[in-house]
Amino acid sequence: MGNAGLYSDFAKYYDLIYEWKDYKKESETVHKLVKKFKKSTGNKLLDIACGTGNHIQFLKKHYRITGIDLNGQMLKIARKKFPKTRFFKADMKNFNLKKEFDAVVCLFSSIAYLKGYGDLEKAIKCFAKHLKKGGVLIIEPFVEKKAFKSGTMHAQFVNKPEVKIARINTSNRKGDKVILDFHYLIGTPKGIKYSKEKHAIFLFDAGNFLKILRKHGFKAKFLKNGLLKNRGLYVGVKK
Incomplete structure (x- = not known):
């Protein structure tokens, strides 16, 4: 998850609360998209806002994974579940792992915890810095503006x-x-x-989101059919 203060008291219950999510199916969809769009030749994947690592469970058979999250309690659980995976406590807007990856993913609407377009630009710039040329970026936003119903x-x-x-x-x-x-x-x-x-x-606007991706060197598109209803996925390939 993307915010250190959120879920801190309930990290140990997080997996129970989200037991309904089909992480296996979601991970298979992510893997298919990476295979379809990736131009680089390696298999290193960075999971940003990885939480307790529920996607890692299924993606690790395809990739050498590194995970980052801002929530230390979540990372503690992830490290216990996946002792061979490297995890770092880091802010998605400003981190430097001093390495590049073939795929970077930021799932379950974690990107929506940013405070606006300024933060989004910082995050995308940071994501791009950690991707190889030809690497794939996959971001799952929150519900589309048109689909969101207040109240x-x-x-x-x-x-x-x-x-x-x-x-x-x-x-x-x-x-x-x-x-x-x-x-x-x-x-x-x-x-x-x-x-x-x-x-x-x-609630990020898709047009503005794509502009920021393209500004920072991505050939990008928005896919309406994503992992959850009305959320979609942004997919970018680093030029």
């Missing part, structure tokens, strides 16, 4: 013998930003805990 509510539940979780959120748009207001109830044998947090998400 919607969502509920998710985890029902395991050792833990019960209820998460409810509202989503409201303010200009180009969406505020996701999350409320949690977490029950364990020790008791029930209530907590809440707000996430600020930026």
Whole structure:
């Protein structure tokens, strides 16, 4: 995930909350796109905002993977799950691994935690610096502006013998930003805990997003059919 403050208290429950995601299918789609567009000859992949590493589980059979994330608790879990993979705590807007990759991916709308186009430009410039010529960049944005409906509510539940979780959120748009207001109830044998947090998400315009990609040396396109409904994917090849 892209923000150190988000999910910090709930990193250990993250995989349970997102158990519904088909990481295997998503990873297969990402791999097919990399194979289709990649011009470089290597197999090094950088997973930006890798979280607990759920895509890495399936991508590692095809690539030599490095992961970065801003959330130390998430990385702690990822390192435990994948001890042979290298992980770094880093900000997607400003990091330097001093190496280049054949593919760079930033999935599950992590890019939307940036605060605007200025931050996006910094991030894309940094991504480009870490890609080989002919390397592929794949970014999954948040819901498209036209598809987003303000005022919607969502509920998710985890029902395991050792833990019960209820998460409810509202989503409201303010200009180009969406505020996701999350409320949690977490029950364990020790008791029930209530907590809440707000996430600020930026709705990037596809045209402006593509302009920034092209400005920083990418031949880029937006694919409407992505990994999740109404999100799509940006795919760029470094010139």
